[in-house]
Amino acid sequence: MSRRRISLRQELPLLVWLVIVWAALWQDFSPGNLLFGAILAVAVARMFYLPPVDLSGRFNILHAVPFALSFMGKVVAASFQVMYLAAVRGPTVTNAVVAVPLRSHEDLMVTATGHVISLIPGSLVVEVDRSTSTLYLHGLNLSTPEDVEKLRREVRDIEAGLIRIMGTRQELDAIRQEAAA
């Protein structure tokens, strides 16, 4: 095989996820079913070989829980905002395409940030520049430069939150220095 082998430890989150999906679909978490799911997961991961995702090796659950809660809060608030805009403003809504340069150059981090910001109503990723890790977002109801700046700050905050959860050490240090400055 031409690609470099990935260690079992690096593959483990994927395998665990596959076993959980298997057991959830069968609605059966008995040891026998889990074992059979694990065998299938290993077989699938061996046969359908995907490019390895570079995980940073850290995952901070203490930051993940508040992040998930604030994410749900934002989704709820923004869903009602989009509903209001659709009902009241409708055809006269003003939008903007905003460039947001991200700190991280990791593919996983750019993808995660793009996903989170896309899931929050009112913003959607139109284009990604991988070489400079810049996201181009389409934002709903942005009429003034202040609104644009606010969206940009929000995206940078989301990225900072994700780096605190699962960024590399270097990115984490950069965030800490930025916060201290």
Next chain:
Amino acid sequence: MNPEPTAVDTVIDAVSAVFMVVGALMSLAAAVGLLRFPDLLSRMHAATKPQVLGLFLLLASIGLQMRTWWVWPVLLVAWIFQLLTVPVSAHMVGRAGYRTKHLHRELLSSDELEAVVQKAAAKASREDASDGGRPD
């Protein structure tokens, strides 16, 4: 199922009723947005995003009504797959829509991508004119 509803049953029924109504309201918001918003990109917001919350609320009310914890992992997996796929489809449609100019520029207050696209297009046409080949 005991015929006499307890206080817990009443609370669960009330919560799931609220969840279902609000979840359905989110579908209504998506439909209204599809009709009312002026261009493809703003319609994408209405069509995809309220469903993140709408589906969550409807799945949660199913989970509350089923009263077995076996059903929660399936619902969670269904929601997570939705979370993983919605941004990708929104991005693909949005990107294609932007490139094929299915948007009303007069409704954009600023467009920081246009200059980048034009620069790239100018560079590509210059390279095409000079040697007709790909430099990289």
